[in-house]
Amino acid sequence: MQIGAYSFGDTQLNPDGSSRSTAEAIKNLFDAIVHADTVGLDYFGIGEHHTVSMPASSPSALIAAAAAATTQITLGSAASIISTDDPVRVFQQLATADAISGGGRIEITAGRGSSVETFPLFGFDLNDYDELYAQKLDLLLTLNNSQAEHVTWTGRTRPSISDLAVVPRPVNGSLPIWIATGGSAPSSARAGRLGLPISYGIIGGQPHRFAPLANLYRQSAAQAGHSGDNIKVSVATFGLVAPTKQEAIDRLYPGWVNLNLEMGKLRGWPAPQRRDFLAQVNAPNAYFVGDPDDIATRIVELHRHLGHMRHFFQGDHGGLPQEYLLESLTLLATEVKPRVQRLLAAK
Amino acid sequence: MGTALARQALKAGYQVRIATAKPAAENALLVDIVTPGAVAVESSQAAASDLVVLAIPLHKYRTLNPHELAGRIVIDAMNYWAPIDGVFDDFESDPRTTSEVVEGFLLNARVVKSLNHIGYHELEEDDKAAGDVTRRALALAGDDAEAKALVATFIDRLGYDAVDAGPLAAGRSFEPATEIFTGSHTAHQLVALIQKASPLADAA
Numbered sequence: 001m002q003i004g005a006y007s008f009g010d011t012q013l014n015p016d017g018s019s020r021s022t023a024e025a026i027k028n029l030f031d032a033i034v035h036a037d038t039v040g041l042d043y044f045g046i047g048e049h050h051t052v053s054m055p056a057s058s059p060s061a062l063i064a065a066a067a068a069a070t071t072q073i074t075l076g077s078a079a080s081i082i083s084t085d086d087p088v089r090v091f092q093q094l095a096t097a098d099a100i101s102g103g104g105r106i107e108i109t110a111g112r113g114s115s116v117e118t119f120p121l122f123g124f125d126l127n128d129y130d131e132l133y134a135q136k137l138d139l140l141l142t143l144n145n146s147q148a149e150h151v152t153w154t155g156r157t158r159p160s161i162s163d164l165a166v167v168p169r170p171v172n173g174s175l176p177i178w179i180a181t182g183g184s185a186p187s188s189a190r191a192g193r194l195g196l197p198i199s200y201g202i203i204g205g206q207p208h209r210f211a212p213l214a215n216l217y218r219q220s221a222a223q224a225g226h227s228g229d230n231i232k233v234s235v236a237t238f239g240l241v242a243p244t245k246q247e248a249i250d251r252l253y254p255g256w257v258n259l260n261l262e263m264g265k266l267r268g269w270p271a272p273q274r275r276d277f278l279a280q281v282n283a284p285n286a287y288f289v290g291d292p293d294d295i296a297t298r299i300v301e302l303h304r305h306l307g308h309m310r311h312f313f314q315g316d317h318g319g320l321p322q323e324y325l326l327e328s329l330t331l332l333a334t335e336v337k338p339r340v341q342r343l344l345a346a347k
Numbered sequence: 348m349g350t351a352l353a354r355q356a357l358k359a360g361y362q363v364r365i366a367t368a369k370p371a372a373e374n375a376l377l378v379d380i381v382t383p384g385a386v387a388v389e390s391s392q393a394a395a396s397d398l399v400v401l402a403i404p405l406h407k408y409r410t411l412n413p414h415e416l417a418g419r420i421v422i423d424a425m426n427y428w429a430p431i432d433g434v435f436d437d438f439e440s441d442p443r444t445t446s447e448v449v450e451g452f453l454l455n456a457r458v459v460k461s462l463n464h465i466g467y468h469e470l471e472e473d474d475k476a477a478g479d480v481t482r483r484a485l486a487l488a489g490d491d492a493e494a495k496a497l498v499a500t501f502i503d504r505l506g507y508d509a510v511d512a513g514p515l516a517a518g519r520s521f522e523p524a525t526e527i528f529t530g531s532h533t534a535h536q537l538v539a540l541i542q543k544a545s546p547l548a549d550a551a
Contacts, residue, residue, distance in 0.1 A: 268524020
């Protein structure tokens with residue numbers, strides 16, 4: 001089981017509640033990735049996000065920088081919103097990061113994005129939401145699967161490519177490409193049919209309820225003739241680890257309030273209540289907030305249902321102090337992961 | 348939402364058919380695994396059911412076939428939620444509620460607005476037996492009394508109290524960003540909220 005983290009960037013807040021700089025958030029995120037590498041975390045994902053509070057708009061740039069500053073950690077977008085980007089550029093940028101990393105540490109996760117800011121930002125029409133995603137995923141896969149530098153592709157949502165060089169090629173020939181989904185059954189079936197690994201973002205409810213989707217994914221893959229190492233499941237959830245569960249709860253809660261206040265303004269939610277937060281922090285619910293024993297036990301329990309090979313966590317939102325993020329990353333790598341390995345081996 | 352509702356309806360003893368924009372054969376595996384007991388059908392067969400639930404992204408409502416749904420009892424579980432799904436002119440430029448827009452597009456369908464204000468994972472987690480004082484309630488709105496009675500029974504069998512909010516236009520009281528939409532309420536609380544939103548409505 002690989003243990004990791006992901007982030008959309010987390011802009012810090014001043015005591016009066018105003019936002020500090022988004023540049024600082026990116027630098028913090030970079031520092032966190034380097035720290036995660038040093039303490040031995042397996043994976044760090046950077047999620048494309050375009051808001052002031054979560055400003056990691058350019059995963060590829062951050063991954064390239066991190067590729068140069070790290071030695072062992074796997075880095076990936078989590079996810080790249082390919083619907084509104086150019087898959088040629090996404091591929092080239094991450095293949096460039098792959099070259100800098102020495103090869104084999106860079107992944108792409110393709111997603112639609114859970115919000116729609118990128119459509120007006122990059123000039124796309126929401127009515128084309130499904131077709132854009134399908135077509136751009138097809139192009140991304142064509143580029144990645146190409147044996148040669150020169151690629152040919154024809155589609156409807158961007159100009160065709162006729163025998164043009166798309167370089168650099170990844171060090172090992174191709175990059176791992178994952179499909180990200182928030183839990184739609186058709187997306188699970190699609191990833192299986194394509195023979196691609198799937199990454200579930202589970203931000204609410206009871207994560208073990210994703211078991212039928214993971215089953216659908218695996219059976220769709222089998223039906224389409226796909227097997228082997230590429231058929232695998234990863235899980236992304238909220239999570240923060242601290243020396244004690246109470247500390248973890250107290251550290252994550254203020255940021256959770258800020259995030260929900262911000263989203264509530266946009267979506268018309270009522271003021272967030274502490275009891276709503278507390279209702280989520282214990283098994284079998286969605287937030288992995290606790291001490292190393294608690295979190296390791298819950299990862300292993302979820303593994304019984306989903307059989308996932310990687311679990312990665314987002315704890316930095318709403319202005320989580322950086323030292324809490326760094327301590328959580330340390331604990332994930334040095335305390336949670338060994339417990340998970342022991343528990344899985346004992347089964 | 349569709350698959351969660353299908354599982355909950357199966358649990359309540361209903362026969363469930365599922366259709367999407369794709370041919371039934373393409374959905375067969377999905378339906379077998381994710382909603383065991385349900386049957387993947389073509390949309391025309393789904394439309395011929397005693398009760399039809401529309402749980403597609405609202406902006407795709409024009410892909411529905413009005414002739415297939417003519418005269419049918421239809422639950423509109425869809426929402427217009429611009430911050431999440433983007434801005435669509437059909438709903439921005441029309442003063443009616445989204446369910447009225449959908450009803451206007453369909454031909455003589457007996458539309459009842461409901462099931463739009465409960466999260467898909469909550470639907471399978473918050474259900475309780477009838478009579479439990481903490482049982483969650485769901486609102487419904489529509490212009491056809493017989494259709495509303497059928498939907499109320501359906502909601503009850505899913506594990507929720509049904510509260511009639513009045514005519515279809517009264518569905519505004521539980522559209523996105525309303526207190527009803529964003530919270531979880533017992534029947535008693537829901538009746539009060541509906542009356543607060545629309546004092547003249549016959550909420551009971």
